[in-house]
Amino acid sequence: MRLWPQWLVGLLIGSWGLRVIIAWLLPPGFDEAYYFLYTQHWDWSYFDHPVMVALTTAVGPWLTGYIAPLTMRLGALVLYGLSTGLLYLSGWRLFGPRVGMWAVAIASLCPLFVFSFGLLAAPDNALIFGWSAVMYVAVLEFFPTGKPxxxxxxxxxxxxxxGLTCLSKYHGFILGLSLVGFCLTSSKHRQALVSPWTGVALVLFVFILTPLLYWNTQHDWLSFSFHLSTRFEGAPSPKNSPSFNLLNMVGVWLVGVAYLFPSLGFPLWWASVHSLRQLNDLRQRFVLWLGLPIALGFTLLGGITRIYPAWPAPGLWSLSLLLAVAVAGWPPRVVRRWLMGSAVVxxxxxxxxxGHVSLGTLQQPGGLVKLMPPETDPTTTMIDVVQLRRALQAGEVEAAIAATDFLVTNEFWLSGYVDMALSPITPAPVMAFTQDPRGHAVWFTPADWIGASGLFLTIADYDQSEIRATYAPYFEKFDLLETLETKRAGAITETFYLYDLGQLIQPYQYPY
Structure with missing residues (x-):
């Protein structure tokens, strides 16, 4: 058997090509649109996440000069290739080249990894690159070849x-604790904890975190308070004993397996559990320490509160090495059928x-198979920003936008879509007047805009009479200027209402 069989090379090339096509055709999601706003408000850190997501999202538009789904995802596509390369090197150094090869195959197929780390613009792009880099250097450090x-x-x-990983996402702190846990449980490696080099590492770690710490000191530690409390509003309060629901936890685990894809997810967890019986092998113990705290911890947390599938994903990324170890012992024919069958499905x-999201193949009307009207189709919530941009460049609308000082929306994520559409047209900022403003509460002080002229853009999902009643008191007027539409397969998928506000006459009050 060749080290890299031709069928596997073809599978990897096909996986890469499909990722590029999806990145090109898939409209941006809510989070992606919001992260684009980071690139319009450069800072040392941000309300929701540290600074790296702004850099990875900005690199594509900066290189190409064009704002579109594919360009804002270029950073994700490139970093994922580098991350899988580091995963290969870690598997190779720990267990041999075959394990590294199968780890790359698994990472290239699992939808959870591909979408979270390698396709959508997200903090996880830089997180998994930093995570993989830490893992590889730790392998070089803790498992030297041929010497104690x-x-x-x-x-x-x-x-x-x-430090750089923590500037991507706060999962990096848990990764650091996992390395400490490994050293504590390995008699050969405890000396690392008292080494002068560890002191140097701590100093450098804190220094790298300076942007994050500085920003939070200037903003009342908003980012940490959001992730430790506000994000979990609706969860049990500290005054009450958390209620653990086993069925919810199992449901979270099954959803995670589904996102991994069942033919890969179930074997991955099986290989991880099986490795618990082989803790005498320090290599497997090392991988378990890097994977289980995140993967199992967030899964258990799912029994208490809502979690997102991407949260345990970095741990599962590390644990994929253990599945690769198991796969290396399978007959080649079985491996080929397993991977190729999974890939085809x-x-x-x-x-x-x-095809449906981008072309409306199941849409009624206009689709090849007429099943879902746009009004009840959840895929229409992803806004085609290029089409919206064209609509905003038409006639009187373009003139009104050119003359305005700012634009306002009623949702923090909607402002991201609007800013993506408008950035090539006008330098006017896009605000969000909402009680869930996220970064807008930091980027804007509404009182500073008293007397400035504005436009308000919202969508038909919201009752326009309620919109008017809620926001009209803040402005000189609230007159409908234009109704805009985006379409898919000839049918209207979203209706936008653009209002002329005149001047801002009283400041909107953010909750923080």
Missing amino acids: YQPTHKIALIGVLL MATLLIFAL
């Missing part, structure tokens, strides 16, 4: 990489779904 372990300067490099489902 002694702490080296690589620990300092781990400190730097951990996943590709078919993804192409089918993409």
Whole structure:
């Protein structure tokens, strides 16, 4: 058997090509649109996340000079290739080249990994790159070839990489604790905890975190308070004992398996549990320490509160090495059928779904199979920003936008779509007047805009009489200027209402 069989090379190329097509055709999601706003408000850190997501989202539009779904996802596509390369190197150094090869195959197929880390613009793009870099350097540090372990300067490099990982997403802090846990449970590696290099690593780690810490000191630690409390509003309060629901936890686990894809997700968890019986193998113990705290921890948390599938994903990324170890012992024919069969089914489902999202193949009217009217189709919530941009450049609307000082929407995520559409047209900022403003509460002080002229853009999902009643008191007037539409397969998928506000006459009060 060749080290990299031709069928596997073809599978990897096909996976990469499909990712590019999806990145090109799939409209931006709510979070992606919001992260685009980060690129319009450069800062040391942000309300929801540290700074890296702004950089990875901005690189594509900066290189191409064009704002579109594909360009804002270029950073994700490139970093995922680098991350899978680092995953390969970690598997190769720990268990051999075959394990590294199968780890790349698994990472290239799992939808949870592909979408969370390698396709959608998100903090997870830089997170998994930093995570993979930390893992690889830790492998080099803790498992030297042909000699007993002694702490080296690589620990300092781990400190730097951990800091950069934390500037991507706060999962990096748990990764650092996982490395400490491994050292504590390995007699050969405890000396690393008292090494001078660990002191250097801590200093460098804190130094790298300076942008995050500085921003939070200037904004009353908003980011940390959001992630530790506000994000979990509706969850049990600290005054009450948390109520753990086993069925909810199992449901979260099954959803995670579904996102991994069942033919990969169930074996991945099986391989992880099986490795618990082989803790004497320090290599497998190391991988378990890097994977289980995140993967199992967030799964258990799902029994208490709502979690998102991407939260445990970095841990599952590490645990994929253990599945690759198991796969390396399977007959080649079985591996080929398993991976190729999974790839064919996943590709078919993804192409089918993409065809509907981008072309409306199941839409009634206009689709090939007329099943879902746009009014009840959840895929229409993803706004085609290029089409919206064209609508905003027509006639009197373009003139009104050119003359306005600012634009307002009623949702923080909607402002991202509007800003993506408008950025090539006008430098006017897009605000969100809402009681869930996220970064808008930091970027804007509405009192500073008293006397400035504005436009208000919202969508038909909201009762326009309520919109008028809620927001008209803040402005000189609230006159409907134009009704705009976006279409798919000839049918209207979203209706936008553009209002002329005149001047802002009283400031909107944000909750924080």
